[in-house]
Amino acid sequence: MMTHRPDSLIYFGTAEPAPADRTFSAGALSLHLSDGAVRHLCWHGVEVVRGIACPIRDENWATHASLLADESITNGPDGFEIRQVRLVADGALRINLVFKGGSDGTFLATAEMFADREFITNRAGFTLLHPLRDVAGTPLNVIHPDGAVTASQFPLLISPDQVAGDISGLRHSVNEIDTEILFRGEVFEMEDQRNWSDASFKTYCRPLSRPRPYRLNAGEIQRQEIQVRVQGTPSRAFPAAQPSPILELKPGTETLPRLAVAMEDGAIPDRPLHRLCRLLNPSILQLRVTPQTAQAICESAKLLMAGNPAEIELEVVVPSTENPPAALAHIAADCKSASLAVARVLALPESYLHSYQSSGPWPAGPTPQDHAKYVRVSFPGAGIGGGVLTYFPELNRCRPDLCDYVTHGSTAITHAADDSSVMESLEGLIHVFTSGRALAGERDYRLGLVAIGMRSNPYGAGVVENLPQTRIAMAGADPRQRSLFAAAWAVGAVAATEGHHVSSLALSAFVGPFGVIHTPQTWAQPLYQEGGTDMVYPLFHVVRFLARMGGAARLSLQNLGNEIVGVAARENSCTRLVLANLGTCASPVRLPQEAEIRILNADSFASAIRGPDWLEVSDAHRGSDVTLEPLSVAFLTMPTAG
Known part of the structure; x- marks a missing residue:
């Protein structure tokens, strides 16, 4: 993603610098390195591994930060070697990482973990992420520690259970690139990480069947190794950059999801804010x-709905x-007292x-x-x-009747x-919505x-x-919520619903x-x-x-530029579009006709956050071309033909 810049508060909501992203290559082999993790291991431009990292989880599955203590890099004509020493939990765990890449298509990752004192963890060791493109739904051979090989496949729909277990190696192809991955030092298994909207399958250690959390004793050393071998050339060439074609809007069979706003205890807007709500x-x-919070929430909803039925x-x-x-029955009475007609529960x-x-065990008591x-x-x-009131994995494992x-x-x-992983989650959401739609059937x-x-x-x-207010996994308050990043990401999330007949969704609360x-x-x-x-x-x-736009006839957007996502709907008198640039470079879009255009970007940020009615009062321009800077959003309205 974008490197640190003085206006990072505008783009990301935090002054925390993004980790440096460096590129290494040896012949046709290339990768990115960021914050001690390998990303986008490619062969002839084809991504064969999404990532290799050594995350350390605490007993609540939160990820410990790892600090770089030392690094050395060696580059040669036929390969490169990266050595890092990283410290976790104030030095309680020291990790020696080595990454070696060769022009012959070999890559080696080793990790040595030294416990300086007793250390409690749910997981400590390598994880390898497999990309989704040219992988989901394709054959997979699983090598076991005894040398036996099981023929399997990467699932097309999201699996609620582990994809493979007892792994010491994997063989498969990505766009005709033969890929072999060998694991040493621990038994690995694979899960379908799309469950959590990650854009990957994940091979990890230790197996979930083992007790957790577990203890690394003071003085204990664990060593793990991953070896990747790739060969071949891609069957599908990557097209050369072409001039930006004209955006096409094609009618479909869907309506755009209707927008909900979430409310709960602790996030109830005060009355002076009701005008903005x-x-x-x-x-x-x-x-x-809950039975304890329903009365206050229902009364607030009643006030909010004055003049704005929902x-x-x-x-x-x-x-x-x-x-x-x-x-x-108590909650139903609270709703009735507030004169709320409940549509769904x-x-x-x-x-x-x-x-x-x-496989459980599941909770005792009412289901x-x-x-x-x-x-x-x-x-x-x-x-x-x-x-469920949580996330797709819980739905996938407890399917309603x-x-x-x-x-x-x-x-x-x-x-x-x-930032990169969060943006990649939009690719994962497409898979989540595909599997969710299949699970819902005709319902x-x-x-949520x-x-x-x-x-x-x-x-x-x-x-x-x-x-x-830094970038922390499993955080309840993410700083990007206040930034251009969240605005662009939300456009991508709604764009990901296309083709899945999603009736409604919430992108936010009012406050909190x-x-x-x-x-x-x-x-x-x-x-x-x-x-x-x-x-x-x-x-x-x-x-x-x-x-x-919610509930209007959805239009499919064709010929969007690189890293541009969008949503369009046709009403009686006009067509509305919202476009966002999720990438790191400016990208042009040629419109099919002249439109009224407003752009939310770093230049308009100050007026937009001080103007709740910015969509009406800000200066708009008319045109048939728009260029979107990174993380900017364009709001467009054009007359409906005919």
């Missing part, structure tokens, strides 16, 4: 409630100490906010299906939801929080909160606190860590906390524009 004008208010969608968490039928036991393997029956009694006439719609949420930072497919940050942590005690309206928080918010009242984040304008 109403400007968003969402189609749906998505209320997450459907009410309930996400109910029933504590284990409560009687489910009584708890749901998903109710889950609190224990189902945690993650379980498909989600039991709660669905109770919902039908307390909310007659409402649509009954099936699914009798329900009217299927739902789940999404976070982009379960495993990694660097409505509705999404789809955001960068982690709303809740099904895999540990809680989300990671992020007072420094997932909000689009600035309010004081326990963490610093530079550029906002000094700016006065009525300030909004760039994402506010994306949500507002998309809310106008």
Whole structure:
């Protein structure tokens, strides 16, 4: 992604410099190195490995930071060697990394981990990421420690369980590039990391069947090795750059998802902010409630809906100490008292906010299906939801039966929080929505909160606190929420729903860590906390524009430029488009006709965050060409022909 620059607060919401990204090559072999991790290992320009890293997880699956203590690099005519010493947890663990690449198509990664003192971890060791392009759905041979070979494949739809186990090696092809990967020092297994919207399959150690967390004793040394061998030439050539073609808008069979805004305890907007909330004008208010919080949330929703009617969608968490039928009857009474007509309800036991393997063990007590029956009694006439209030892995492992719609949420930072990984999660979302649509079948497919940050942590005690506002995996408050990055990412998330008939989704809350309206928080918010009242984040304008488009006939966008994503919809009198540049270079787009254009970028950032009505009052220009700088968003309106 973009390197550090003085205006990084505008682009990323944080002054933290992004890790340096360096390129190494030997003949046809090339890779990027960033923050101790190999990325995009390529042969003749074909990505054969998405990444190799040595992450260290704590007992809640959060990733420890590793600090570079020493480095040496050797470059020769036929290869390169990179040596690094990295320190974890104030030196409790020292990792010696060696990466060697050769022009003959060989790559070797070794890691030696030295425990200076007792160290508790859920996972310590190499992970290797396989790309999705030219890999998903293709044959795979798995080599086991005894030398036996099992014929398998990378799944096309997302697997709820491990893809392969007991691994000492893998053989497969990527666009006719024969790829062999050998593992030493530990037994590895593979999971379908698309479950978490990662754009990869992941081969990792240790197997999840082993006890965790586990202990590395003081003085203990562990050594692991990964060897990659590639050969061949790609069957599909990469096209040379062509002049930007004219954007085509083609009608399809879908409507654009309707926009919801999430509300829950701790993220209820104060009355002085209601004017800004109403400007968003969402189609749906998505209320997450418990018996204890329902009254306050319902009353706030009632006030917000004055003059701005919206459907009410309930996400109910029933504590284990409560009687489910009584708890749901209590919440139904709170809704009635606030004069809220509830359109849809998903109710889950609190224990189902945690993650379980498909094989279990599953929590004792009432199940989600039991709660669905109770919902039908307390909310007659409402649509009954099936699914989860967390993420796709939990839905994939606990698939609902009798329900009217299927739902789940999404976070982009379960495993990694660097800018490149977060943007790559949009590729993963396409696979999530494909599998989610297949799982939903003929039922409505509705999404909960789809955001960068982690709303809740099904895999540990809680989300990671992020007072420094840096890029941290599993953080509840991600600094990019306040930046151009989140605005562009959200356009990509909605673009990823194309072809999957998603009825609705939430991209934000009103306020709080997932909000689009600035309010004081326990963490610093530079550029906002000094700016006065009525300030909004760039994402506010994306949500507002998309809310106008929700439910309209969706148009498919053809001939978009490199790294450009977009969403378009046709109404009676006009066609609306929103385009975003997810890349690192400026990219032109040629429009099919003249349009009214507003661009949200670094130049317009200051006026946009101080102007909730920026989409109406900012200067627009008319034209049939638009150039998008990195992480900028263009809002376009053009008359509908005929």
